[in-house]
Amino acid sequence: MAKITYIEHDGTEHVIDVKPGLTVMEGAVKNNIPGIDADCGGACACATCHVY
Template sequence: MPKITFIDVAGASRDVDAPAGWTVMEAAVKNDIPGIEAECGGACACATCHVYVDDAWLDKVGQAEDMETDMLDFASDLRPSSRLSCQIKITSELDGLVVHTPERQG
């Protein structure tokens, strides 16, 4: 089962195991990760599951598609590594993925 590491703004790290097929948002919500609100439940209709993908993982995660890019306009403190965690599908290739949660959502 792939492991995802969530790091908050204070530097606290939490590792969670998540089955392939889930999204990073689902892994966060089901494991009570602070800082991931996911108000729309993963429909890419809000920006409250915003994360920063660790630089080492940017190529493996890939680029945001147009709908996600449009929704990211509503995120606070947007960065080149910003993604909506509801749009990152967990695969075995993402085992060890590291994402950082922003100071605040929306």
């Protein structure tokens, strides 16, 4: 599993283990990370998630 740190706009961190084969967005949605609505379905069009 990959350990991914999601950081909210206020600095709150969520460290999640994400299964291989899932995208960063899918990991966020499956783990109820606040602010990741995934309205675009992972097409990088809705701007609710950013990867650095």
